[in-house]
Each structure stands twice: as C-alpha cells, then as structure tokens.
Amino acid sequence: MSTKLIGVTTQGTPRFIHYGGLNAWCTGTAYDRDGTVYVSLIGRVTAVSAIWAAFQSGTTLWPDGFGYVSKRPKLEGATYHTLRTRLPKSGWLHMVVLHTQATMRNLPDQTFFVLSASDEPPLDAFWAQWNNALPFPALPEWKPILWEQGIAQDLIYPCTAEGAFCWKVLPAHDIWSEILQSCARQHYNRRNDHEHVSSR
DSSP, X not given: OOXXXXXXXXXXXXXXXXXXXXXXXXEEEXXXXXXEEEEEEEEOHHHHHHHHHHHHTTOOBOOTTSOOBOXXXXXXXXXXXXXXXXXXXXXXXXXXXXEGGGSXXXXXXXXXXXXXXXXXXXXXXXXXXXXXXXXXXXXXXXXXXXXXXXXXXXXXXXXXXXXXXXXXXXXXXXXXXXXXXXXXXXXXXXXHHHHHHHTO
C-alpha cells in the first residue's frame, strides 16, 4: 500500500487520523514548527477526502502518536500538491499532500524541504531544489560538499517526520556564497595540481 512521490514511499507503522467521526490511516508526516510539508493518508474515499478538506481549510489534525498535521501559513506562490491513487481490490484511496517547497518546483529565495525514503543524504533531490532556490553557479560534483557544509553551518537540519525523512534547507545567501567560494578554491587547486603533475 504505497505511492511513490519525489522519491518517497510511505513506510513504517500507520496510525489512525480522525475527523468528524471519520477515520483513515496516516502513513507518514513531516513538519516543522510552521506546519506540515508532507502527509500521507490511506482509507475509504469519503474519509480521506473529508480529512483532506479539513486540512485544506486550516484545521489542525492529530494522528494517533504522530504529532500534528496543520497547514503551513501561505507562502506567496506556494501551494500544496495532492496526489491521489485508488488502491486495487480494496478501492481505498491513497492521498499524498506535499508542500511546493518540498518538490522540485520549489520557489527561489525561500526555505525548502528535501524528502527521502531513507536517512541517506538525498543529494540529487537536494541539488535540484538548491539550484531552484539559490542564484549561484556550482558544479554537480560539489553536491556532497554542499550537503556536508550545509549541515555543519546549520543551513540544513532534520525535521520531525514519520514514514519518511525530511530536511529543512535555509537559503542564506551569504553563508552559501562562502561555502561555494571554498568549493571553487579547492576545485581550482586540484585542477592546477593535476595540470602540474601532467606537465612533468
């Protein structure tokens, strides 16, 4: 019972989420103090649709043992994307709701979120979203360094999540610029060292 979205597959222990006497399974959430960036729901169409409508109206929902599900304050140009999949045999609906800033269409100069199905650094998704968010030139081979330095400089940190892994990335231009300058120097020095050795 899973739907893949942006490299995320629901996993872990599902919990009930309730609204207006209706129940559905909540198979994953990710959020920070400002609200939800990802939620996965499975159940009867009526129940899942009602819970989705409550979420979209700004109602705070409390899945059993999952913290909370609450709509983020509106960001200019950012919305929630909804993916619906009817599950075979049962006829149940699997619905994934994802904030724009947790997709490959994240807005520039805004905090964004990177989702993954494992705790390994999601470098490809990070790279795509980082390039959307920041106006700096960088080489693809710098992905691991950007991630490591982002963690070290408190520009990247994990969010509370169940059934997935999520990181919040801050678009601090001045610090990212310093990191890139360091990457460029290292790249230039390695290239010069290689050319020096080759010329011998």
